[in-house]
Amino acid sequence: MSDVRVIIHRDSEREERVVTTGTTAAELFSGERTIVAVRIAGELKDLAYAVADGEEIEPVEISSKDGLDILRHSTAHVMAQAVQELYPEAKLGIGPPVKDGFYYDFDVEKPFHPDDLKAIEKKMQEIIKRGQKFSRRVVTDEAAREELADEPYKLELIGLKGSASHDDGADVEVGAGELTIYDNLDAKTGELCWKDLCRGPHLPTTRIIPAFKLMRNASAYWRGSEKNKQLQRIYGTAWPSKDELKAHLEFLAEAEKRDHRRLGSELDLFSIPDDIGSGLAVFHPRGGIIRRVMEDYSRTRHEQEGYEFVYTPHATKGALFEKSGHLDWYADGMYPPMQLDAGVDYYLKPMNCPMHNLIFDARGRSYRELPLRFFEFGTVYRYEKSGVVHGLTRARGFTQDDAHIYCTREQMAEELDRTLTFVLDLLRDYGLTDFFLELSTKDPEKFVGSDETWEEATETLRKVAEKQGLELVADPGGAAFYGPKISVQARDAIGRTWQMSTIQLDFNLPERFDLEYTAGDGSRQRPVMIHRALFGSIERFFAVLLEHYAGAFPAWLAPVQAVGIPIGDAHIEYLQEFAAEAKRKGLRVEVDASSDRMQKKIRNHQKLKVPFMIIVGDEDMHAGTVSFRYRDGSQKNGVPRDLALQEIVDVVERRVQV
Structure with missing residues (x-):
């Protein structure tokens, strides 16, 4: 045997090691149980890979993004094996890792039932305890077709070999390189237990799967096309420890409580009637108040910032x-x-920018007018597939708070800086404070304009983003066809990331529309165009805030800011006078004069998440006071009426949560 020299990379550290020929990555990292794969020349390899002389090797921890993908993809294989052991007639689709989990598609005679998932989960536990080994082998196309002759969907995937990538997840099965099958082998005898077409890599053994859970099943078209057969998809999740699985399940439970579709119904804010159609929402009076207040505040801030309102059909x-x-x-x-x-x-x-260009071009423009900032609450329509429509966050009809800014080349950097600062400040006013920025750059297959123009636009945006002092993440190829963009990503109260505002720099649409202004020297010049949607859409931003606050909006946004609760009928008139005075101060105050008992009224309005309850009995009425009950259940008694009103006014004006 000869010596093999390899270099091991761990973060910024380099370690040279000499081993014998045939040494595997598993032997190289023997005893390091958290390492599940290696990366060599940018490519992930199984731990069974025999290292070669001169290779630079990076260990992959199970808790890293790649490590989690490998864990979850391996768990998907275990699930597929369990399904075929329980339902031998099931045909295999694909089973990629996804965010926080995995799925696998199956062609079965009837949909899975929740009890079926319990049985599959139990069978998976048995497979994991057997400690089966994942073993990779290279096969020819002909051999793969022969081995998988009973798997029609795998045969179709073999025909895709050579394609660079597949948006439907097929690239976990095949790719541009060699064709491989992974065998699940009995740990003691080496006997074949199950096999699947797959690129890998995988865990060395099923015993390294520490914690998983099957979540739900759903229907899914084969390879995402409505023209194909509908398969049954089972979703699951897998984590490096039971504690992490428990934390994830608790997070999901909290997210479910905050689901805007659920809260929209419980709080009587909006609905999506079947008679109108999927992805097309109607706002009820309470939701309409929240939306109007959101829009009114935005209008005021835009006017202060020098925007001019336009309207388009x-x-x-x-x-x-x-x-x-x-x-x-x-x-x-x-x-x-x-x-x-x-x-x-x-x-x-589907978008407003072409119409705004026509407004700019409706008459001659001078450099003295620039920057010219057009703003519109413009309703647009996009034909989203039924499988991706999701409440208010992915709709078919929605209203964008859309702005287009026309400026000179010299004004461009300052205007972008001013716009991004304005965007972040306004989002903070609505209660979102944890941000990072994403810079989307040119898709080499989908763009118009010159490389030089794109490079200038991208570098300008990069410098503007860096000035904010926030984390800046690259999004290669994520730009629209006409220019790069900055996306503001906001984390909500439970740590989820939402894409909020986008700012796009565009040298191309002004060219296509032949937009011009008269410069100071009398020449005709082309303006630079900045696209900017602050909320993204009103509907989606409404949903994000609804989930962020779990329906308990701060008083300035709450549909009802305070409700008067009389202990008895004799106290109704007193509270109605209080409510009338509050309305004169611009507050939204109601009185519950129903026949329900006081405690039931309190419970009802707690469920509606009203910020303040004003409770009045004989003692308060005679003293000219009220009792304050706050949303958290605390109470303050004997508060003079004028001070009670002023407290509500102060909280509303300061836009703080109570």
Whole structure:
């Protein structure tokens, strides 16, 4: 045997080690139980891989992103084996890792029942305890087809070998390289227990799966296409420890309590009636108040910042989107055209920017007008597939708080800096305070304009983002076709990340629309265009805030800021006078004059998450006072009426949570 020299990378440290020929990665990291794979020249390898001379090796910890993906993909294989042991007729689809978990698709005669998932989970525990080994082997296309002749979906995937990647998750099975099958082998005898077409890598053994749980099942079209057969998908989650699994399940339980669809119904805020259609919401009076207050405050802040309000129609001739390029790039996300005016195609608008360009171009513009900031609450329509529509966060009809800023090249950096600062400050006013920024750069397959223009735009955005002192994350290839963008990512009260505002720098649409202004020297110049959606959409931002606050909005946003609760009928008139005085101060105060007992009234309004309850009995009425009951259940008695009103006013004006 000869010596093999390898270099081990751990963060910024390098260690040179000499081993014998045939040494595996598992032997190289013997005793380090948290290492589940290695990365060599950017490629992940199983621990069974025999290291070669001169290779630089990076160990992959199970708790890293790659390590979690390997754990979860391996658990998906165990689940698929368990399904086929229990239901031998089941045909295999694909089983990739996803955020916080995994899934596997199966073709079975009837949908899985919750009791089936319990049986599958039990069988998985048995497989894990057997300590089966994951063993990789390279096969030819012909051999794979012969071995998997009874798996029609795997045969289809073999035909995809050579494609670079697949959005449907098929790249966990096949890819551009060699074709591989993973065998699950009995730990004692080496006997084959199960096999699957897969690129890998996998854990060395099923015993390294410490904690998992099956979550739910659903229907899913094969490879995400509605033209294909509908399969049964089982979702699960897996974690490096039982404590982490427990924490994740507790997080999911809290997220479920905060689900905006559930709260929207419980608090009577909005609904999505079947008679109207999926992804098309109606706001009820209470939800309408919250939305109006959100919009009114935003309008006020925009006016202070020098924006001018514009309004545009909901539909337009298709030629407008041909001019902008949207029909070339986004036709699949638009509703089908309507044939009007002797065969002229009209479209429901999916975005507002082309119409704002027409407003800019409606008359001559001077450099003295720039920067020119147009703002609109513009309702748009996008044809989202039914499988991705989700309450208010992924809708088919929604209202964007959309702005387009036209400025000179010299004003560009300052205007971007001012815009990003304005965006962050306004989001903080609504109660979101934990941010990071994402810089989306050019997709080399989907862009217009020159490389030089894109480079200038990208570097300008990068410098603007860095000035905020926030974490900046790269999003390679994530830009729209016309320019790079900064996305503001906000973490909510339970740590989830939501994409909020986007700021896009665009040199291309002004070119396509031939927009010009007269410069100081009399020449005609092209403006720079900045696209900016602060909330993203009103509906989605409403949903994010609803979940962030778990329905307990701060008093300035709450549909009812205070409710008067009389101990008896004799106290109703006193509270009605209090409510009338509060309304004159601009407060939203109601009196519960129903026949319910006082304790039931309190419970009812606690469920509705009203910030303040004003309780009055004989003693308060005679003394000219009220009793304050706060949302957390605490109470303050004998508060003079004028001080009670002022406390509510102060809390509302300061936009703080109580």
